[in-house]
Amino acid sequence: MSDLKTRFREMARGAQTLGLGYIGVANGLFSALRGLGSARVEALAHAACMDEGYVRRWCDAAYAFGLLEADGDNFRLSEMGAALDPESEDTLMPVAGHAMMSMHMAERAASFMRDGARPGEAVMFERETLGPLFGPMLEGSFSRLFRKMIAPNLPVFAEVAERGGLVVDLGCGNGWYLRALLRDRPLLRGLGVDGFEGNIVQARALAEQAGMSDRLSFVQSDLHAFELDEKADLIAMNRALHHVWEAGAQTFIARLRDALKPGGVVAIWEPDWPEDRAQLRTPARQGFAFQNLTEHVQGNHLLRAVEIAQAFEDAGMGVEIFRFAEGQEAVIVARKAG
Incomplete structure (x- = not known):
């Protein structure tokens, strides 16, 4: 049972990593940081036109999960973060995107399973990002x-x-x-x-x-x-x-x-x-x-x-x-x- 718990916890951490990756992709954070090379939170938030408070928390989380590296208060893309940049060659952006789409569709399936509803393709576009x-x-x-x-x-x-x-x-x-x-x-x-x-x-x-x-x-x-x-x-x-x-x-x-x-x-x-x-x-x-x-x-x-x-x-x-x-x-x- 302990091995099974470990496996599930590893899968959960993987899902969190992809969730953070998705946030960075959807809001242009990886692309903005690639352009800046290295930046403090304030400069990254300005470049991506995002709220500074959210960007600060995202940077800490992305650093914790290995998507960013840090030199003092300056952040830069790690190898994983660079791979998620939509502009990189053979980008891994779709992996993060599909992971989030999967979670959205899993939630919808869990709900519709109760009454058999099949609402059509529009369900894929319910989430703004x-x-x-x-x-x-x-x-x-x-x-x-x-x-x-x-x-x-x-x-x-x-x-x-x-x-x-x-x-x-x-x-x-x-x-x-x-x-x-x-x-x-x-x-x-x-x-x-x-x-x-x-x-x-x-x-x-x-x-x-x-x-x-x-x-x-x-x-x-x-x-x-x-x-x-x-x-x-x-x-x-x-x-x-x-x-x-x-x-x-x-x-x-x-x-x-x-x-x-x-x-x-x-x-x-x-x-x-x-x-x-x-x-x-x-x-x-x-x-x-x-x-x-x-x-x-x-x-x-x-x-x-x-x-x-x-x-x-x-x-x-x-x-x-x-x-x-x-x-x-x-x-x-x-x-x-x-």
């Missing part, structure tokens, strides 16, 4: 995998890039996928669609910063009822198909097919829910099990790649499944007849 971080968390978590593994190994991207055309991202978040895809593919145009205004505002600003506003645009729309002014060459959905699945998968897939040009392609990226429950015990897939609980709150559930592929085949499309990250991530490519 969490919503703006959602897009950056996904970008930080998955952009490297996309750039290094997925994009180079899906022939359809090279095919579309060579001939040019319109790429549509449904459930685009902050637009990171389209920015990554269009960066080195000048013949492509992009349209991002998302149901949340905050995501669209963020996506437009980031596209402008990247110098892509001339060929990358974003619109707010319910994914269930999206409409395109022109047929698409490629429609992408990244960890978003499961958000519309329960409302009528076959009807939605028919909408996707009909929104494509002849020979056009849909690329669906989803975590691949395992057939064997025992796989959920592996560290890499434990997060799937927790996510599936929080998806239930939103009216969703995670999907198996084979059931997605079957649904597209039933709609008369040719299908291939590509797996990445040791099989945890699947991209289902479905082509409309030419």
Whole structure:
């Protein structure tokens, strides 16, 4: 029992560390301190436009948990703190963000479990500081995998890039996928669609910063009822198909097919829910099990790649499944007849 108590206390300290990390990320404290190099509390609070009393207590706590180092009254980033800076290469910011999102969703699941309520995706944006971080968390978590593994190994991207055309991202978040895809593919145009205004505002600003506003645009729309002014060459959905699945998968897939040009392609990226429950015990897939609980709150559930592929085949499309990250991530490519 003493070993079990020790393990739980260590987990609690880990949660507190990530909580402090989240506060620093959400309020720009790591970024501000990186810019200052070393600073007293007063200077850090001023640079981050935060209340000095809160910053003082945060600095002491962040020092206690190893996120900051101190030289007298001057604080600087530790190795862990620097890794949480959103601007650092391969930032670990998403770890802190996901930890806080998990706690928020766990609280909501604990409440809704009593009466079976499933209030939808809006529950993710109930917390003022969490919503703006959602897009950056996904970008930080998955952009490297996309750039290094997925994009180079899906022939359809090279095919579309060579001939040019319109790429549509449904459930685009902050637009990171389209920015990554269009960066080195000048013949492509992009349209991002998302149901949340905050995501669209963020996506437009980031596209402008990247110098892509001339060929990358974003619109707010319910994914269930999206409409395109022109047929698409490629429609992408990244960890978003499961958000519309329960409302009528076959009807939605028919909408996707009909929104494509002849020979056009849909690329669906989803975590691949395992057939064997025992796989959920592996560290890499434990997060799937927790996510599936929080998806239930939103009216969703995670999907198996084979059931997605079957649904597209039933709609008369040719299908291939590509797996990445040791099989945890699947991209289902479905082509409309030419």
